[in-house]
Amino acid sequence: MSYELRAIATVRCERTELIDDGWDAFESRLELAADIPSEALAGLESFSHVDVICVADRARDVPPDPWARHPRGNTEWPLVGIFAQRNKDRPNRLLLSTTEIVRVEERRVIVRGLDAVDGTPVLDIKPVFHWSGPRTAVRAPSWSDELGDTYF
Amino acid sequence: MSYELRAIATVRCERTELIDDGWDAFESRLELAADIPSEALAGLESFSHVDVICVADRARDVPPDPWARHPRGNTEWPLVGIFAQRNKDRPNRLLLSTTEIVRVEERRVIVRGLDAVDGTPVLDIKPVFHWSGPRTAVRAPSWSDELGDTYF
Numbered sequence: 001m002s003y004e005l006r007a008i009a010t011v012r013c014e015r016t017e018l019i020d021d022g023w024d025a026f027e028s029r030l031e032l033a034a035d036i037p038s039e040a041l042a043g044l045e046s047f048s049h050v051d052v053i054c055v056a057d058r059a060r061d062v063p064p065d066p067w068a069r070h071p072r073g074n075t076e077w078p079l080v081g082i083f084a085q086r087n088k089d090r091p092n093r094l095l096l097s098t099t100e101i102v103r104v105e106e107r108r109v110i111v112r113g114l115d116a117v118d119g120t121p122v123l124d125i126k127p128v129f130h131w132s133g134p135r136t137a138v139r140a141p142s143w144s145d146e147l148g149d150t151y152f
Numbered sequence: 153m154s155y156e157l158r159a160i161a162t163v164r165c166e167r168t169e170l171i172d173d174g175w176d177a178f179e180s181r182l183e184l185a186a187d188i189p190s191e192a193l194a195g196l197e198s199f200s201h202v203d204v205i206c207v208a209d210r211a212r213d214v215p216p217d218p219w220a221r222h223p224r225g226n227t228e229w230p231l232v233g234i235f236a237q238r239n240k241d242r243p244n245r246l247l248l249s250t251t252e253i254v255r256v257e258e259r260r261v262i263v264r265g266l267d268a269v270d271g272t273p274v275l276d277i278k279p280v281f282h283w284s285g286p287r288t289a290v291r292a293p294s295w296s297d298e299l300g301d302t303y304f
Contacts, residue, residue, distance in 0.1 A: 001273055003207050005244045006154040008235075036243070039220040043232030048291035050235075051248055053205065055155050068191040080195030083160075083202075083261075083277040086284065091188070092157045094276045096203055096248065098285050109235075113287070121153055124246045125235040129292050131300040132238065133250050133285045135265070139200035140281050148283040 007121035008033055008040075009108075011054065016118045018058060020072065024152040028099075028114040030122055032107045045104040049128035050111065054095040054120045059088040077143035095120070098128060113152055159273035160185055160192075161260075163206065168270045170210060172224070176304040180251075180266040182274055184259045197256040201280035202263065206247040206272045211240040229295040247272070250280060265304055 013028035030052065032040065044050070068081045082090045095116055102110040109125065126132075165180035182204065184192065196202070220233045234242045247268055254262040261277065278284075 002156050002158040004154050008243050040233040042220050043236035046293040049286045067189050068194050081192040083192050084195035086278050091160050126238050129296045134201045141198040144281045
């Protein structure tokens, strides 16, 4: 089965190249699509963070990209399946980023640390609740910690 | 712009009715679609949690549902925009759930606390890293905390 989804906003930021790291260096704006009324953002200023779901429209799908790979092509890290990594080159090319709200303006949300380049289509914006993340201790392999050292 | 996305897995669980609460009461299985090779899940057993993105294919889109509303129709809670709540009846009808992995089996992932009914199409599965959630303190309004009292 397939589903047709539409952009509800667009990412505007200073980064235009597909670089992997350093996402905290700049702010990004999520600008509502013309057909979405301003009231869709009402009350968002009461929250500190949003979960942002985007389509990485400049990434590659799987296939042609492989179903399992070494993250970042680093053979010191294990060969893992695409659903055990957060690589943008994946089936459906969905990005999920939990980012801090800097402020909410008329028809846009300013965030910091969003790992999406300028022009990326946004499919959804959800507020982060105190209980919407993991509710038990997180366990993750060391390669994913190492990848985080330079990410933001 | 619109994007055609495909189901990469299907939710199988005992809940078939659209009930809002009590999602921790049962386990769910994310069963890979027939065209996805098993290696796509390789290494996922090293993680404790996954972020699961689904299409709530039995929910209502916006419009016809309103752009702002009282969560759960409770007028004691504020009138907030659809992007300031996590209601399933929303533009693109995307669900995002961070759930605990019970175990990974051949071609399926067993999770607990997934807020999706039986048959729901899954668009993506991502592992939760130590740093993929909020990296600063979360602030959220009291109505969202109250909503969480009965959710799981």
